[in-house]
Amino acid sequence: MKVLAADKKSLVVGLGKTGLSCVDFLTRRGHQVIVADSRQDPPGLEQCRMRFPAVDIYCGAFDPDLFLSVDQLVVSPGVSLQEPAIIAARAKGVEVTGDVDIFSRHAKAPIVAITGSNGKSTVTSLVGEMARHAGIRVAVGGNLGVPALDLLDDTVELYVLELSSFQLETTERLGAAVATLLNLSEDHMDRYASYQDYYAAKQRIFRGCRHAVVNIDDLLSQPLVREGMQVTRFGLDYPDFDRFSTQRVEGELVLVNGFEPLIRADELNIKGLHNVSNALAALALGRAAGIPLAAMVAALRAFQGLPHRCELAGRIDGVEYINDSKGTNVGATLTAIKGFGEVAKGRIILLAGGEGKGQDFAALTDPVAKYVKQALLFGKDAPLIESHLTCPCQRVASLQDAVVAAQGHARPGDVVLLSPACASFDMFKNYEERGQVFVAAVNQLSGGAQG
Numbered sequence: 001m002k003v004l005a006a007d008k009k010s011l012v013v014g015l016g017k018t019g020l021s022c023v024d025f026l027t028r029r030g031h032q033v034i035v036a037d038s039r040q041d042p043p044g045l046e047q048c049r050m051r052f053p054a055v056d057i058y059c060g061a062f063d064p065d066l067f068l069s070v071d072q073l074v075v076s077p078g079v080s081l082q083e084p085a086i087i088a089a090r091a092k093g094v095e096v097t098g099d100v101d102i103f104s105r106h107a108k109a110p111i112v113a114i115t116g117s118n119g120k121s122t123v124t125s126l127v128g129e130m131a132r133h134a135g136i137r138v139a140v141g142g143n144l145g146v147p148a149l150d151l152l153d154d155t156v157e158l159y160v161l162e163l164s165s166f167q168l169e170t171t172e173r174l175g176a177a178v179a180t181l182l183n184l185s186e187d188h189m190d191r192y193a194s195y196q197d198y199y200a201a202k203q204r205i206f207r208g209c210r211h212a213v214v215n216i217d218d219l220l221s222q223p224l225v226r227e228g229m230q231v232t233r234f235g236l237d238y239p240d241f242d243r244f245s246t247q248r249v250e251g252e253l254v255l256v257n258g259f260e261p262l263i264r265a266d267e268l269n270i271k272g273l274h275n276v277s278n279a280l281a282a283l284a285l286g287r288a289a290g291i292p293l294a295a296m297v298a299a300l301r302a303f304q305g306l307p308h309r310c311e312l313a314g315r316i317d318g319v320e321y322i323n324d325s326k327g328t329n330v331g332a333t334l335t336a337i338k339g340f341g342e343v344a345k346g347r348i349i350l351l352a353g354g355e356g357k358g359q360d361f362a363a364l365t366d367p368v369a370k371y372v373k374q375a376l377l378f379g380k381d382a383p384l385i386e387s388h389l390t391c392p393c394q395r396v397a398s399l400q401d402a403v404v405a406a407q408g409h410a411r412p413g414d415v416v417l418l419s420p421a422c423a424s425f426d427m428f429k430n431y432e433e434r435g436q437v438f439v440a441a442v443n444q445l446s447g448g449a450q451g
Helices: 016-028 045-051 064-068 084-091 099-106 120-133 165-169 195-206 273-288 293-302 330-341 361-371 382-386 399-409 431-448
Strands: 009-013 032-037 056-059 072-075 095-097 111-115 138-142 158-162 178-181 211-215 230-234 243-249 252-257 260-264 311-316 319-323 348-352 372-377 393-395 415-418
Touching: 009 016, 009 064, 016 032, 016 045, 016 099, 032 064, 045 056, 064 084, 072 084, 084 095, 099 165, 111 120, 111 195, 111 273, 120 138, 120 158, 120 273, 120 293, 165 195, 178 195, 178 273, 211 273, 230 273, 243 273, 252 273, 260 293, 273 293, 273 330, 311 431, 319 399, 319 431, 330 348, 330 361, 330 415, 348 399, 361 372, 361 382, 372 382, 372 399, 382 393, 399 415, 399 431, 415 431
Parallel strands: 009 032, 009 072, 032 056, 072 095, 111 158, 111 178, 138 158, 178 211, 211 230, 230 243, 319 415, 348 372, 348 415, 372 393
Antiparallel strands: 243 252, 252 260, 311 319
């Protein structure tokens, strides 16, 4: 007997933006929906009550019996699958899924799927802009911006999704037309038992993928299984006929398709070698998705970058102040340091610190020694970060204090780089607020005079 939607009882585990989108999607399709959140006052609670008065909401410690009483658990990315109630339900045959898994079953247009420890928001946004420049009706979201289920629309011609490891944990077979794992570095070690578990979650993006885009500069970006899969490669300084790369043309660094020059690196509004790599990734993804090359290059010229991702916060007395508050893990900070360090060797003043999420900061030691002249450290794990650095270090009480101290150390030609290598929630609501505080502090320097 076929089970009708109205007969299916779904428990949405975790509210917030994703949870709300799941409730909306399921109720519109006739599911019996209930919600559970371990927090007493989760984000979206009042909105859920107002929009869905018939939906029962259970806040506080999870009740295992509730989890056993449903046909499926739709788990939000912020909830660990290691919750005892989820483990018990799964053991009893309750289906465990997530919003991206449900999305993949209903999407009628091709999906470009993007994950990685760093750069995925920039690359996702770039591919979306490339599609728009080509006149393609594109929907962009996932972990970035609009939840996946809210994007579903039969008029969409291409979906571009940023996906986190948390979302991929509950995605059985994405079936993306094009997928990439941009890079991998240690992150979310407070949630994963090992680095291998984190890697395995990221690799799920390739399940059912038809065309993989691989970063030559990061061996871990390659799919473990490639049977029947096309592959396009990108990377810095690896020009060849079948890839997107860079080469020097009359002394200028140029992005190339095979050996065909496309755009000079200094024409990009997003700065640093890491953003050159992001641009190459977007080009490779776009070509695999069928976006015309001319439209992609036009989008690259126009793209201004995303807030809090290596954006220029100000230029004062010949010193650039860079807001990379989105640098919430060691890998992101390493990328930023190396990206700017190639230009300002030994002249970076690094602002870092916060909640380290169980990361190992040892990887910072050598790049900081090479590129950083002064580190200003704040937040919960400042002492732990300092224990791995050999450059001059100074601990400060706040981010505002760090900006003031940075001005005292800076000389013309230096780069003051906020790239915390940590989460923000020990001192701020989120990384956006941290970035806004940094920008405000920079604007207060020298009475706001810049130049």
